Amino acid sequence: MRKSNLKYADPYFHLAEYYGTMMSYVNYSKWAKYILRIVENADIKKGIIIDLSFGTGLFWKHWHNPDLKGIGADISLPMLRQYKNVKTVGIRKLVNNDICNIAFKDNTADVMLSLYDSINYLNTRFKLRAMFSDINRVLKPGGYFIFDMVTRRLCEKYFSNYQDVIKVGDAEIIRKSVYNPAKSLQFNHFMIKKNGVLLKERHIQKIYTIAEMQQEIEKANLHILYAYHGLGFRKPSEKSERIHFVCKKLLE
Numbered sequence: 001m002r003k004s005n006l007k008y009a010d011p012y013f014h015l016a017e018y019y020g021t022m023m024s025y026v027n028y029s030k031w032a033k034y035i036l037r038i039v040e041n042a043d044i045k046k047g048i049i050i051d052l053s054f055g056t057g058l059f060w061k062h063w064h065n066p067d068l069k070g071i072g073a074d075i076s077l078p079m080l081r082q083y084k085n086v087k088t089v090g091i092r093k094l095v096n097n098d099i100c101n102i103a104f105k106d107n108t109a110d111v112m113l114s115l116y117d118s119i120n121y122l123n124t125r126f127k128l129r130a131m132f133s134d135i136n137r138v139l140k141p142g143g144y145f146i147f148d149m150v151t152r153r154l155c156e157k158y159f160s161n162y163q164d165v166i167k168v169g170d171a172e173i174i175r176k177s178v179y180n181p182a183k184s185l186q187f188n189h190f191m192i193k194k195n196g197v198l199l200k201e202r203h204i205q206k207i208y209t210i211a212e213m214q215q216e217i218e219k220a221n222l223h224i225l226y227a228y229h230g231l232g233f234r235k236p237s238e239k240s241e242r243i244h245f246v247c248k249k250l251l252e
Contacts (some may be wrong), residue, residue: 008202011121012055012211014192015201016078018168019056020085031115032062034231035146038246039111042144042225044068047110050138052099053118055079060088066111073097073104100130104138112139114147123185123206124218132220139249145222146246152207154241155179155186170194184208210238213245222247 010017017144039049046067051059054072056079063070073095074080080094097103099114100122111137122128135145159177166173171194178187188203212229217224226246229236236243 001123004162008200010037010076011201011203012076012079013201014199015173015190016056016076016077016082018166018171018173018192019079019082020058021168022166022173023058026058026116028059029062030060030231032064034111035115038146038244039065039068041218042246042248044110044144047140048108049105049111049113050109051117052097052102052112052114054094055116056082057088057091059115060091061086063088063090066090071095071109073099073102074161075088075099078096085120100127100134102131102134102138106137108138110140110143112143114145114226117148117150117205119147120186120205120207121203123204125212128206128213128216129219132216132222135223135247136220136249137139141251142248143249144225144246145249146244148242148244149208150186150205150239150242151240152181152184152209153239155207156181157241159186159188179207210236210243217245217247222251223250 022145048073049068050073052073054074057072060070070091071093072091075098077096079094083094095103101230122131139145156179160179162177164175171192174191184207186205186207188202214224224245225248227236228244229240230242
């Protein structure tokens with residue numbers, strides 16, 4: 001096989017083209033209804049909602065709140081370019097954006113989102129701190145930031161030594177996952193074989209404890225209203241596989 005790219009590309013540089021098929025198992029409808037319920041419980045009737053991990057916009061196919069005007073933001077330009085293949089409503093514009101240096105003015109958003117463990121891609125506390133600080137800046141007073149993270153439990157249970165092969169058209173995608181408990185790092189290696197060419201990506205995620213995440217949220221002067229187990233409303237623990245946080249910027 002001819003190797004055209006021996007180095008690892010940035011996350012989703014190559015995978016963007018296949019992302020929709022790879023994520024076909026995800027129940028985006030259930031997830032959208034869950035986030036919408038959180039927003040409704042916060043009594044947010046209308047305004048601007050910025051999705052900081054917009055990706056290709058698959059989540060937004062199932063979002064039904066026309067009074068909240070959506071803006072899709074993502075650091076991956078190849079992912080944003082795939083949005084043309086996804087039919088959604090309510091998205092005003094797309095922005096190529098670094099979540100640690102958010103490209104929006106102060107006091108812009110009523111709600112901000114970061115879903116599907118995108119937070120875990122911030123694999124240092126410094127990056128995490130920079131993101132929360134900028135979220136505080138961009139949120140309007142009283143605005144909400146809703147995000148999720150995966151835990152050590154999920155990584156150890158499913159991805160400590162995992163391999164899978166996915167066929168997408170004439171491409172073969174090989175995923176190898178390794179979890180390093182000593183460093184709390186999840187490594188996901190992807191190899192894409194197509195037409196005799198081998199392309200590679202490496203994704204590194206930091207797995208934070210609940211306490212570590214709470215510390216960084218509080219340092220940014222955001223208030224944690226709720227933390228939820230999975231896609232429910234029970235209190236989470238380190239045995240939870242996914243945790244949602246609902247944070248609020250306090251009124252000035």
